[in-house]
Amino acid sequence: MAIKNYINIIAGLVKSTNRKKEMVNAVFEFEFNNQVIEFDISDKDLMINATEMGKIFGKSPFEFLQLSQTKAFIAELKSMEMPYTEAEAERGVGKSSAELEERIFVNKINGADQGLWMCEILALKFAGWLNPKFEVWVYSTIREFLPNLRDNNEAYKQIVKLEDQLDKLVKRLQGNADFQIYMQLQEKLKKLPYRIKRNNQATLKQYRQLKAI
Template identity: 25%
Template sequence: MSARIIPFDYQGQAVAFNAEGWINATEAAARFGKRPVDWLRLSETRDYLEAMASALGLEGKVSQNHFGLTRTSRGGKAPGTWLHPKLAVRFAQWLDTRFAIWCDLQIDSLLRGESKPWASARREAAIGYRAVCDAVALNCEAQGKTPQRHHFINEARLINEVITGTFAGRNRDQLSAHELEVITLAELRDTVLIGQGMPYAERKGNLLGYVRGLLGKQIGRDAA
């Protein structure tokens, strides 16, 4: 897929669309224990595809990819079967009615160019990381040390560890807006703690408690 992938948060899990409104059907279907291939094999789906292709003037397209209304990516950052935005809601209805309504709203937002919340969250997370890096550099210089690349990498991994439990990198372009917001808040707190001269182990414990509080509040809102 050449268009930028934009993950949206649905009940705490990311669902991938691209900037043109196409949905990663393989990823979405897996959340409901289904497969897009089974939907595509239905006779009513085939009829719908033909009618949609006719309405969009796509009859001449090779039927291998369903008149150009589906795309398959076998590698890269977004593997799976992707569906044209004109098919996404119909497909989502086969999965779950509430999910279909949610998809309709997200696609409408994308096609209207209103996907700014994710872009803003991504930008803010980048700024938060920059602040952490500056704090790390200043802390090293105060101790008479020269900041090294691994200092910055380890700090980013610390943020990821207190959120996910794993000391490793994450592709932030594949995270939802909510996940990016949690990262930004953790980064801002970490920046303050570094500035206070708090040792690494104490910072880790402080950040763990802080992030658990953030996630607990989110779970409470979801349950309300």
């Protein structure tokens, strides 16, 4: 991935937080052999655009999904706790087979993010089926870059949430006891940009070290 492309990712993160009025950008583009592959961290489970992955090698992810070993692998994924949210687990709520499958792979036919998307585990298996070097690249990208980007995304969500709480609180403030709550929220809000800056610096350092290898 070119340094220019990484800088664009960081710039996009900063630009994406027009606080309350914009959705937090959670789809990031990385390049392999000058071909873009999208990584979606908007949910708890990372999703990767498998259509873009396969296109690099002239193969379709649907071909991979039809393999007997892939079907067996997906069946095992469905049996894991991974597809359940914490709230669902607490309520003891199960998911149908179709709902579980959508947490593992989903085909988006509308909107900007079209294509077949796979969860991290299945995408890594697909990458290995496509090309060993590509598999290493996908694994390295997830390990080196996604943790900080995900943490940033969560921090931006918290900024939006905190500022929304502050806006509501300001409307009620008339110099009463709510003022202390307001000050506490402001203090939390001040700390988040420093956390984002630290993650960006650490990620850029990791990228430069990776390029130097």
